[in-house]
Amino acid sequence: MSLPHAILTALLEKPSSGLELTRRFDKSIGYFWSATHQQIYRELGRLEEAGQIRALPSPVPVRGQRKEYEVLPAGREFLREWVGAAEDPKPLRSALLLRMRAAAVVGSAGLRAELERHLALHRAQLDEYRAIEERDFPAERRTGEPDRLRHLVLRGGIDLERFWVEWLTAALTELGPPEE
Amino acid sequence: MSLPHAILTALLEKPSSGLELTRRFDKSIGYFWSATHQQIYRELGRLEEAGQIRALPSPVPVRGQRKEYEVLPAGREFLREWVGAAEDPKPLRSALLLRMRAAAVVGSAGLRAELERHLALHRAQLDEYRAIEERDFPAERRTGEPDRLRHLVLRGGIDLERFWVEWLTAALTELGPPEE
DNA sequence: GCCGCTTGTGCAACTAGTTGCAGAAAGATC
DNA sequence: GATCTTTCTGCAACTAGTTGCACAAGCGGC
Numbered sequence: 154m155s156l157p158h159a160i161l162t163a164l165l166e167k168p169s170s171g172l173e174l175t176r177r178f179d180k181s182i183g184y185f186w187s188a189t190h191q192q193i194y195r196e197l198g199r200l201e202e203a204g205q206i207r208a209l210p211s212p213v214p215v216r217g218q219r220k221e222y223e224v225l226p227a228g229r230e231f232l233r234e235w236v237g238a239a240e241d242p243k244p245l246r247s248a249l250l251l252r253m254r255a256a257a258v259v260g261s262a263g264l265r266a267e268l269e270r271h272l273a274l275h276r277a278q279l280d281e282y283r284a285i286e287e288r289d290f291p292a293e294r295r296t297g298e299p300d301r302l303r304h305l306v307l308r309g310g311i312d313l314e315r316f317w318v319e320w321l322t323a324a325l326t327e328l329g330p331p332e333e
Numbered sequence: 334m335s336l337p338h339a340i341l342t343a344l345l346e347k348p349s350s351g352l353e354l355t356r357r358f359d360k361s362i363g364y365f366w367s368a369t370h371q372q373i374y375r376e377l378g379r380l381e382e383a384g385q386i387r388a389l390p391s392p393v394p395v396r397g398q399r400k401e402y403e404v405l406p407a408g409r410e411f412l413r414e415w416v417g418a419a420e421d422p423k424p425l426r427s428a429l430l431l432r433m434r435a436a437a438v439v440g441s442a443g444l445r446a447e448l449e450r451h452l453a454l455h456r457a458q459l460d461e462y463r464a465i466e467e468r469d470f471p472a473e474r475r476t477g478e479p480d481r482l483r484h485l486v487l488r489g490g491i492d493l494e495r496f497w498v499e500w501l502t503a504a505l506t507e508l509g510p511p512e513e
Numbered sequence: 514g515c516c517g518c519t520t521g522t523g524c525a526a527c528t529a530g531t532t533g534c535a536g537a538a539a540g541a542t543c
Numbered sequence: 544g545a546t547c548t549t550t551c552t553g554c555a556a557c558t559a560g561t562t563g564c565a566c567a568a569g570c571g572g573c
Contacts (some may be wrong), residue, residue, distance in 0.1 A: 158431065161435070172551050183424070188530085190528085194551095237443015242454060247365055247423065248366075250365040256344040258479070298441070303437045305504050309430050378523090
């Protein structure tokens with residue numbers, strides 16, 4: 154399970170409060186490890202309990218008030234170990250591929266519209282990734298190891314979206330004209 | 334959630350007992366919607382309860398004895414509706430991409446070996462898919478709609494594995510020589 | 514005829530992730 | 544200065560998925 158590692162990574166990149174983390178998950182880390190604010194708050198509690206992060210000293214420790222967290226040495230070490238650990242890839246789960254297989258059995262009525270909708274979503278995501286690439290990784294900035302690695306991650310996201318766009322396009326062609 | 338749909342699809346393709354389903358998940362449907370035997374037994378119970386499948390009449394309804402299930406009309410209808418339903422793609426979750434991002438922060442020690450291990454696994458999966466394609470979808474068999482759709486699904490699997498093989502190869506190059 | 518192995522089904526207890534809601538604090542509106 | 548809205552944190556209850564184990568039936572050997 155990788156949520157604690159995702160949070161530690163985000164906190165090392167920049168100490169944050171729970172809500173800040175949630176927002177950053179929505180537009181960065183969350184692109185390949187999504188989490189709701191609920192998961193994040195709960196995990197922050199566990200990580201603090203385990204001595205891997207701590208809340209920055211603040212005047213009043215009251216509910217409804219932002220709490221900034223930073224990573225402790227134990228947390229950094231925990232993350233460092235995980236980077237080199239053996240962990241098998243989780244088997245793929247795609248409801249869309251499954252649906253197409255179901256369509257082979259009960260007919261493909263209505264599937265075309267869904268494929269078009271997904272195609273639009275993946276195109277949008279692809280555009281977003283490309284915008285990020287232009288903004289954060291112009292050719293001249295791809296030098297230090299950290300940046301090279303982060304750029305690789307983004308390239309992974311881009312190529313995955315490209316895969317979906319291509320597959321969906323092929324599927325739509327194969328499915329034939331609308332209202333066949 | 335798609336497990337019931339996966340099971341209905343599998344049962345429509347061929348009525349089976351719980352264990353048979355488990356085996357078929359391990360080498361077919363499960364490639365894009367995996368499930369353990371536990372999940373399958375539990376879901377079979379629910380589907381039977383809901384009147385979407387039924388156990389074929391058997392002499393003795395005892396524990397430890399195989400039970401064949403077949404899909405009832407209500408189950409088929411349920412699946413048919415799902416094929417055309419709107420359902421957003423679930424956000425990507427890749428522990429490996431996440432790990433690379435963590436590596437950008439705490440260093441990439443040990444990561445290279447993991448990338449190589451994953452590369453081998455994805456290559457093996459790719460080979461398996463290709464063998465299935467040759468066996469089940471020779472060029473002359475890709476005619477009826479059901480077969481065309483099933484082949485599309487398999488092509489999706491193949492291209493996804495190809496994506497990983499290419500990305501991992503690029504990542505290893507980018508990471509530089511071993512023991513940098 | 515019993516002993517151990519495999520096949521098949523399933524319960525129980527766990528971890529991970531989701532959804533709905535609530536309450537405190539602080540700024541915005543009148 | 545009363546109320547309204549937004550921000551931020553969090554509890555509670557749920558669904559999905561995993562892991563470990565148990566128990567029955569059949570089969571094979573001896």
